[in-house]
Amino acid sequence: MNRNHCLRRRILILLASIVLVTGCNLDSDGIFMRISESEETVEVGAITLIATKDDAFYALTTEKGLQKYDPETKQWTKIPSDAVMHVATDGSSLFYATRAGEDEENSVFAYNLTTSGITPKDDQYVIAMSPTNDLMLVKDAVDADIYSVIKASNYDSVLVSDLTYSAPPRLIAQDSETFIVSGVNGPSYTHRFVFVDDTTTNVDLTSTDTALDDYPIVAFHYDDTTDRLVAVASDGKIWKGTPNSLSTSTSVSLPERNPETMPYPAFHYEDKLYLQNDNKRFQVISPEGTVSEVSGSFASEFTSIGIFSFLEGDSGIIYAGTTANGIWQIDMVGDTAEML
């Protein structure tokens, strides 16, 4: 009898515990809803979009290298190339640099998007390229920590030169005329902002808050009509203001990445910066540095899909290269998203 009573008491305690913890939402985000919206993985791996031409897409993929994608047939075709490390484009050609040994120059090639012809270019010490823009960050010499940004299509077009860093910096571009080179120089980071116009702006981003120098910039948006800039650092902190006078705003929660200094995938639309946070929720950053969650239905398509890159199209069309689920088309005007 005592044993039965003891057992009943244990059951009651267990049931009470069940009631207490019922629906305990640890860090949920609609698990079953996200499962019901999951998409097939695509065998090419993570996709860095480069360009689109004649309804075809060109991308650098982690599993299959340089590829061309036809959304009509849903077929991926390899572009003849080996060990591609960096890519850029001027809209007519695709430029790529292959892997090189330490202290060796990279081989650079131009792939004509119309004729599919491949032309070798002069070798360069390539540090980075901007995949959707005509920009290439190069080291001036193997034995000097001096860097320049030149056009991938025309090496003679030097956009900024004589940049000094103690380690290879990163190139973050809004377009082929607007970019930031962010790198460490001694104990702190410096961020060179360049806007190529009739009068080129070429300044280090500055702030009275020295925290700006603690982390690299990984995404930004610049409005040249108002001279206002918002920048996201790798710790998620948002900086706003003019390039010469930035102040800290709020922050976004970014996922852990390796390395954390890589440019973060983001796109620009109507003077705002859009990116996906660590919960795969879309966030929009205003020119004033405020952050809000995107409530549009296009964002709900990506709750279980990680985005690896963006390519901005025309008329509010944004293309997203994902980590495992192919290429998606986002219509910002129609507020829809679909897999291509």
Next chain:
Amino acid sequence: MKRVLIALLFCVTVSGVLAAEEASPAPIRQYELGSQMFTFRAGPVLPAFFYRPNLTEGDQFLSFFDTRLHVGGYGSIRYQRFLNGTLALGGELGYFFAYDRSNLYTTVPLQAKLTYIPLQGTFEIPLSVGLGFAYNSYLESSYLSLFASAEAGFSWYFREDWGITLGAGFQFIPELYGADDDNYEHTTLAGFIPITISVTYRN
């Protein structure tokens, strides 16, 4: 199909006869207060349905592979003690996993388990209900939910203390959000159908 069923019935009958001939028949077990059972289970799990009551009609119900989950797997260990000659109570700790189109969903249920065995002997029919909670994981999300189950089985005790059971049933996992929660529309009742083989030791 008829031939397959006849062949199956024949095999079951023959194996029963052979077992009877190889050793002395297992004595009919009399359960009583204090009798114990240890059970190890494993088997596939079918996604049965997702019911989303807060969505518009037409989008509320997804069944089987429309849920975008593939067939998964379930394994568990269970311990029960008998309260009387037919009713046993205990607990079960399990692990369930299934892939959707690209990612892995897992849940670890811990439940109190009540089993009623109306038909006893060399062959038994255990009927069980369970209630507890489960830790659910998917990508970077996690959720602690209620967990409920109901199942029926068919057991064959080939020895006095050892038996195997083929069972099937339902598992229910509710994911609940309040009306003022951003995830209100994501409220879902998920149902699954486990089909398991169990090995039981009793004394």
